[in-house]
Amino acid sequence: MNLSPGKDAPTWPQEFAERYRAAGWWRGETFGGMLRERAAEHPDRVAIVDPGGNGAPARRWTYGELDRRADRLAAGLLARGIGKGDKVVVQLPNIAEFFETVFALFRIGALPVFALPAHRETEIRYFCEFTEAAAYVIPQQVGGFDYRGLAAKLVDEIPTLRHVFVAEGDAGPFEALPDVATEVAPEHLPAAPAPSDLAFLQLSGGSTGVPKLIPRTHDDYIYSLRGSNELCAVDEDSVYLVALPAAHNFPLSSPGSLGALYAGARVVLCPQPGPEAAFPLIESEGVTITGLVPPLALLWTEAAPATAYDLSSLDVLLVGGAKFSEEAARRVKPALGCTLQQVFGMAEGLVNYTRLDDDPETIVTTQGRPISPDDEIRVVDDEDNDLPPGETGHLLTRGPYTIRGYWRAPEHNARSFTADGFYRTGDVVRLTATGHLVVEGRAKDQINRGGEKVAAEEVENHILAHPSVHDANVVAEPDAYLGERTCAYVILRADAEPMRPAAIRKFVRERGLAAYKVPDRVEFVEVFPQTGVGKISKKALRETALRETASTPSSA
Numbered sequence: 439m440n441l442s443p444g445k446d447a448p449t450w451p452q453e454f455a456e457r458y459r460a461a462g463w464w465r466g467e468t469f470g471g472m473l474r475e476r477a478a479e480h481p482d483r484v485a486i487v488d489p490g491g492n493g494a495p496a497r498r499w500t501y502g503e504l505d506r507r508a509d510r511l512a513a514g515l516l517a518r519g520i521g522k523g524d525k526v527v528v529q530l531p532n533i534a535e536f537f538e539t540v541f542a543l544f545r546i547g548a549l550p551v552f553a554l555p556a557h558r559e560t561e562i563r564y565f566c567e568f569t570e571a572a573a574y575v576i577p578q579q580v581g582g583f584d585y586r587g588l589a590a591k592l593v594d595e596i597p598t599l600r601h602v603f604v605a606e607g608d609a610g611p612f613e614a615l616p617d618v619a620t621e622v623a624p625e626h627l628p629a630a631p632a633p634s635d636l637a638f639l640q641l642s643g644g645s646t647g648v649p650k651l652i653p654r655t656h657d658d659y660i661y662s663l664r665g666s667n668e669l670c671a672v673d674e675d676s677v678y679l680v681a682l683p684a685a686h687n688f689p690l691s692s693p694g695s696l697g698a699l700y701a702g703a704r705v706v707l708c709p710q711p712g713p714e715a716a717f718p719l720i721e722s723e724g725v726t727i728t729g730l731v732p733p734l735a736l737l738w739t740e741a742a743p744a745t746a747y748d749l750s751s752l753d754v755l756l757v758g759g760a761k762f763s764e765e766a767a768r769r770v771k772p773a774l775g776c777t778l779q780q781v782f783g784m785a786e787g788l789v790n791y792t793r794l795d796d797d798p799e800t801i802v803t804t805q806g807r808p809i810s811p812d813d814e815i816r817v818v819d820d821e822d823n824d825l826p827p828g829e830t831g832h833l834l835t836r837g838p839y840t841i842r843g844y845w846r847a848p849e850h851n852a853r854s855f856t857a858d859g860f861y862r863t864g865d866v867v868r869l870t871a872t873g874h875l876v877v878e879g880r881a882k883d884q885i886n887r888g889g890e891k892v893a894a895e896e897v898e899n900h901i902l903a904h905p906s907v908h909d910a911n912v913v914a915e916p917d918a919y920l921g922e923r924t925c926a927y928v929i930l931r932a933d934a935e936p937m938r939p940a941a942i943r944k945f946v947r948e949r950g951l952a953a954y955k956v957p958d959r960v961e962f963v964e965v966f967p968q969t970g971v972g973k974i975s976k977k978a979l980r981e982t983a984l985r986e987t988a989s990t991p992s993s994a
């Protein structure tokens with residue numbers, strides 16, 4: 439099967455690919471090869487630390503062991519008919535098997551589709567159907583949710599889905615991941631995928647009815663790791679704590695677990711992102727660097743001064759995924775004793791970091807500047823005209839690790855990319871004189887719920903499926919802790935029985951949507967405000983929400 443992104447999505451034109459190779463950004467590396475090299479260089483160095491818990495044993499895997507495990511699992515997957523180009527939905531919590539699984543898939547050229555543990559039937563069914571996934575990898579349960587029950591339903595109904603592997607806990611009717619692995623001589627594994635091949639499909643935060651899939655190649659993603667490692671000072675002595683869900687682009691690659699593995703460093707998995715789980719691991723493993731979304735960074739800075747744990751090993755705290763307020767940013771260093779590094783990134787590519795040696799004001803007031811000298815940044819008005827430096831406008835970007843199109847989405851691509859390949863980020867930014875970006879707002883119809891992205895249209899569609907609902911609009915409203923939360927304005931049908939807001943939330947939840955997408959607040963209204971030309975004004979709805987939240991307590 440052809441794995442080049444060109445078949446299912448637009449890829450970089452040849453002249454750009456040549457330039458990125460000539461500049462040394464794309465070096466012809468693959469994930470499978472990278473692990474093999476690190477294992478050869480230092481087989482006995484610890485790669486993955488999984489503290490276990492909830493009945494699961496603690497594990498410390500060396501580079502040698504991770505490499506062997508990836509080979510054995512790769513062989514077992516091949517024996518089950520999973521191979522090059524096959525899609526495998528991976529929905530695992532922060533456990534060691536996440537890495538065993540994805541490196542096994544990388545090695546045989548099968549593509550992980552990175553689902554989050556919070557996703558439910560609606561999202562997972564869509565990923566499996568849309569990608570024609572051959573397999574689905576799950577834990578037995580996390581937070582009381584029975585993933586095997588969901589898997590049983592999906593294998594029954596989706597013809598391409600032939601395998602379910604249970605990575606942790608009781609496999610029930612399915613195959614346990616450890617039973618899949620088989621002994622193999624590495625030379626019997628198939629040829630490695632090409633560096634320009636797709637490595638995996640990442641999920642977009644989305645602003646449309648269904649999430650879009652982001653096709654990333656080995657070469658482009660590995661460049662973003664190398665670039666991130668350099669800017670975040672990650673080397674083989676670093677210890678990276680995965681506090682956020684491992685499959686998300688931020689903890690995966692900015693510089694994240696994959697950056698740390700690229701550097702030959704140690705990756706420590708944290709089962710929960712709060713201080714209770716993280717602080718003991720920082721002390722016991724000597725964690726040097728980690729990444730958090732703003733609400734968690736706030737929790738950590740509040741908890742740190744009173745903790746009995748020694749956090750002095752922590753050098754760098756990356757904060758991103760949503761805007762980190764200046765006031766909160768100022769508290770990081772005094773509370774945690776480490777350098778704050780703001781990161782403004784996106785799974786589509788572009789990642790900006792404040793530099794470790796930026797002056798303290800730049801660190802707390804900007805969201806950083808791009809990784810690469812070849813990241814092209816444009817700030818434009820509504821008609822795509824470039825704005826004078828320093829003015830606020832839409833951020834467009836193109837570069838050596840930013841996709842040229844989503845996977846199998848030609849119509850959406852025509853809107854999300856300019857004709858000459860710039861990605862329309864949907865972010866509203868301003869460039870400072872030093873080339874740092876300040877995120878001023880957002881033009882896309884999305885709610886950024888403390889770093890978790892909610893596409894308004896997706897939630898609206900689910901609410902509209904309720905038989906009593908005539909129309910629905912979902913907008914962001916301020917939240918002291920999350921930054922933003924979701925508010926759904928709903929018009930009921932004229933003949934509908936009166937109902938309570940909670941009934942709408944329950945309805946959406948029961949449709950099998952990730953909990954973070956269930957509206958935080960539902961308001962019934964008679965009409966929606968309109969713009970001059972008679973379109974529904976989300977701007978006016980957001981202003982209404984703002985007034986209403988000013989008079990109601992936040993969820994904090």
Ligand code: OOB
Binds near residue numbers: 761783880
């Ligand atoms: C990260 O990736 P995604 O794909 O979940 O979300 C990307 C969007 C950006 O377009 C922007 O709207 C928002 O998240 N965002 C920020 C931000 N970082 C991300 N908005 C304001 N300030 C920031 N610092 O969220 C992501 C990927 C890699 C690294 C870090 C975050």
